[in-house]
Amino acid sequence: xxxxxxxxxxxxxxxxxxxxxxxxxxxxxxxxxxxxxxxxxxxxxxxxxxxxxxxxxxxxxxxxxxxxxxxxxxxxxxxxxxxxxxxxxxxxxxxxxxxxxxxxxxxxxxxxxxxxxxxxxxxxxxxxxxxxxxxxxxxxxxxxxxxxxxxxxxxxxxxxxxxxxxxxxxxxxxxxxxxxxxxxxxxxxxxxxxxxxxxxxxxxxxxxxxxxxxxxxxx
Amino acid sequence: xxxxxxxxxxxxxxxxxxxxxxxxxxxxxxxxxxxxxxxxxxxxxxxxxxxxxxxxxxxxxxxxxxxxxxxxxxxxxxxxxxxxxxxxxxxxxxxxxxxxxxxxxxxxxxxxxxxxxxxxxxxxxxxxxxxxxxxxxxxxxxxxxxxxxxxxxxxxxxxxxxxxxxxxxxxxxxxxxxxxxxxxxxxxxxxxxxxxxxxxxxxxxxxxxxxxxxxxxxxxxxxxxxxxxxxxxxxxxxxxxxxxxxxxxxxxxxxxxxxxxxxxxxxxxxxxxxxxxxxxxxxxxxxxxxxxxxxxxxxxxxxxxxxxxxxxxxxxxxxxxxxxxxxxxxxxxxxxxxxxxxxxxxxxxxxxxxxxxxxxxxxxxxxxxxxxxxxxxxxxxxxxxxxxxxxx
Numbered sequence: 021x022x023x024x025x026x027x028x029x030x031x032x033x034x035x036x037x038x039x040x041x042x043x044x045x046x047x048x049x050x051x052x053x054x055x056x057x058x059x060x061x062x063x064x065x066x067x068x069x070x071x072x073x074x075x076x077x078x079x080x081x082x083x084x085x086x087x088x089x090x091x092x093x094x095x096x097x098x099x100x101x102x103x104x105x106x107x108x109x110x111x112x113x114x115x116x117x118x119x120x121x122x123x124x125x126x127x128x129x130x131x132x133x134x135x136x137x138x139x140x141x142x143x144x145x146x147x148x149x150x151x152x153x154x155x156x157x158x159x160x161x162x163x164x165x166x167x168x169x170x171x172x173x174x175x176x177x178x179x180x181x182x183x184x185x186x187x188x189x190x191x192x193x194x195x196x197x198x199x200x201x202x203x204x205x206x207x208x209x210x211x212x213x214x215x216x217x218x219x220x221x222x223x224x225x226x227x228x229x230x231x232x233x234x235x236x237x238x239x
Numbered sequence: 240x241x242x243x244x245x246x247x248x249x250x251x252x253x254x255x256x257x258x259x260x261x262x263x264x265x266x267x268x269x270x271x272x273x274x275x276x277x278x279x280x281x282x283x284x285x286x287x288x289x290x291x292x293x294x295x296x297x298x299x300x301x302x303x304x305x306x307x308x309x310x311x312x313x314x315x316x317x318x319x320x321x322x323x324x325x326x327x328x329x330x331x332x333x334x335x336x337x338x339x340x341x342x343x344x345x346x347x348x349x350x351x352x353x354x355x356x357x358x359x360x361x362x363x364x365x366x367x368x369x370x371x372x373x374x375x376x377x378x379x380x381x382x383x384x385x386x387x388x389x390x391x392x393x394x395x396x397x398x399x400x401x402x403x404x405x406x407x408x409x410x411x412x413x414x415x416x417x418x419x420x421x422x423x424x425x426x427x428x429x430x431x432x433x434x435x436x437x438x439x440x441x442x443x444x445x446x447x448x449x450x451x452x453x454x455x456x457x458x459x460x461x462x463x464x465x466x467x468x469x470x471x472x473x474x475x476x477x478x479x480x481x482x483x484x485x486x487x488x489x490x491x492x493x494x495x496x497x498x499x500x501x502x503x504x505x506x507x508x509x510x511x512x513x514x515x516x517x518x519x520x521x522x523x524x525x526x527x528x529x530x531x532x533x534x535x536x537x538x539x540x541x542x543x544x545x546x547x548x549x550x551x552x553x554x555x556x557x558x559x560x561x562x563x564x565x566x567x568x569x570x571x572x573x574x575x576x577x578x579x580x581x582x583x584x585x586x587x588x589x590x591x592x593x594x595x596x597x598x599x600x601x602x603x604x605x606x607x608x609x610x611x612x613x614x615x616x617x618x619x620x621x622x623x624x625x626x627x628x629x630x631x
Binding site: 087094096099112116 | 554556572575576579580582584585586587588589590591605608609611612613615616617619620
C-alpha cells in the first residue's frame with residue numbers, strides 16, 4: 021500500500037496570496053522542480069502559473085476554456101491556449117513538458133481516463149488534484165441524509181455542479197495503477213492544510229482527506 | 240535586406256508619404272521576377288523612442304490602406320481601425336511608434352498594377368505576380384530604412400494576419416511579439432473559390448479590356464463591384480445578416496416582382512460594391528487576391544507549419560472569432576497548434592461573437608481587452624515603461 025506524507029514540512033505555511041482558497045496550489049508548487057516546463061490544464065486566471073513562475077521559475081503554459089480566464093492569463097503575460105481538456109490536449113506534442121497539472125478539474129471532464137492518458141503522454145509527470153468523495157463527512161451526509169453531500173470541497177447542489185465524475189482517493193489511486201502509472205507522491209488536504217490527520221495510507225486518506233494531490237510518473 | 244547605401248528617397252505629396260527605391264535597388268520577388276523602381280507608401284503615428292524599441296507594424300487587410308488611425312486624405316474615408324490604434328487605445332500611439340504601409344500590389348501609393356512601369360505606361364497585367372512573402376519583404380525594406388532593427392510587435396487581421404505570421408517566420412529575431420487575428424496559415428479551397436468568383440466578375444466586365452483599362456480611360460466598375468459584393472458576404476456571419484436585415488424590404492411595403500433591390504440586404508451589398516469601386520483598382524484586386532490564394536506558409540517549410548516557427552523567440556497571440564467563416568476558428572487554432580508544437584510562447588484566444596470575420600474591425604470588448612493585455616504584457620517583457628511616451 022502506498023505510504024502517504026502525513027504532512028509536508030517543506031510546504032509553504034502561507035497560502036498563495038492571490039487565491040487563498042486554493043491550498044492545493046501550495047502543495048502543487050512544492051511538487052514542481054525549479055525551472056521545469058509546466059502545462060496547467062484548466063489554468064483559470066493563471067494564478068497557479070503565476071505562482072510557479074515567481075516561486076519556481078518555471079516555463080509555464082496554460083489551457084483554459086473561459087474567456088475571462090484566458091484574458092486574465094494573457095494580461096499576466098502568460099502563454100495560454102483557449103480550449104477544452106477533453107478536446108484540445110491532442111494539440112500538445114508528446115513529452116513536451118516536465119509536469120502537466122490538472123488541478124481540481126479531472127472530476128469535470130467528460131473522459132477522465134482519456135484525459136489522464138493525455139497528461140502522461142504530454143508530460144513526464146502529472147500532478148492531479150481533486151475533491152475526495154470518500155471523505156468521512158461525505159459518507160456521513162450521504163448515509164444519514166440520503167442526499168448528495170454539501171461540503172466545503174463540494175459546495176454545489178447536484179443539479180448545479182460542474183462535476184461529472186466525482187471519485188475517491190482510492191478510486192483515483194486504482195485508476196493510476198490500472199493505467200500503469202507510479203504514484204510518486206500523494207498529499208491529502210484537510211481543513212485548509214496540507215496533510216490530513218491519520219492519513220498515512222491511501223485507505224486512511226480516503227477517510228480523512230477533503231482533497232488530494234497526486235504526483236504521477238510513468239512506471 | 241537592402242544595402243545601407245541603396246538609393247532611396249523619402250517623399251510626401253498630396254497627403255501620401257512614400258519611400259522610393261531607385262531602379263538599381265530592385266525588390267526580388269518569390270516568382271523570380273523583380274520590381275524596380277519600388278515605391279512604398281506608408282503612414283506613421285506616435286514617436287520612435289531613442290533605442291527604437293517601441294515600433295509596431297500594423298499590416299492591413301485585402302482592401303485596407305496605410306491610414307489605420309487617421310482619415311485617408313485621398314478618399315476621405317475615416318481611419319480603418321479607430322477602436323484599436325490611437326491615443327489611449329490598445330495600440331497606444333502615446334506609447335508606441337505605429338507604422339502601417341500599403342501592401343505591395345495595392346493602390347494607395349504602393350507600387351502596383353496601376354503604377355507606371357519603367358516604360359512610363361501603367362503596368363496593367365505586365366505587373367509581376369506578388370506573394371504575401373513579397374509584401375513582407377517590401378515592408379522589411381521600409382522598416383530597415385526607418386532604422387528599426389527589431390519591431391516590438393507586428394499585428395494584423397485577415398490577410399494582415401498572414402503578413403504578421405510571415406514576418407515572424409521570415410525574420411524571427413526582428414519580431415518581439417506577433418498578433419495574428421482572424422487569419423489562416425494557408426488559404427482554403429473555399430476562399431480560393433470565392434476569390435475566383437470575384438476575379439471572374441472583374442475579367443468578365445467589358446471595360447476591363449484585358450487589364451488595359453487605364454490606357455482606354457475606362458474602369459471595370461461593375462465587375463469590381465460584384466467582386467466586392469461576393470467577398471463581403473464572407474465577412475459577415477449569417478446571424479449578423481439576419482440580425483441586421485433579415486428579410487426586411489428596402490423602402491417599400493411589398494416586393495416589386497422585378498429585379499430591383501427589394502430587400503435591404505441587396506441594397507446594402509449594392510452600396511458596398513458601388514462605394515468600393517471609387518477607391519480601389521480592379522487589377523490590384525486581382526493581384527492581391529492571387530497573392531492570398533498562393534499563401535501557404537507551411538509549404539515553404541517542408542509542409543510542416545511548426546517548422547516555420549521552430550526556436551522562435553517571438554511571443555505570439557492568435558485571435559479567432561467564433562462566427563468567422565472566412566477564416567474560421569479551426570484555421571486559427573491550427574496556427575496555435577503549430578506554435579505550441581514548435582515550443583513557441585503562444586496564446587490562442589477565441590472570442591464568442593456573432594459579428595463574423597469583420598468582428599476585429601467592430602466593437603468587440605472581449606477582443607479589445609485581450610489584445611490590450613497581450614500588448615501591455617509584451618511591452619512589460621520588452622522593458623517598455625508606460626511613460627516611454629506618456630500614456631494619455
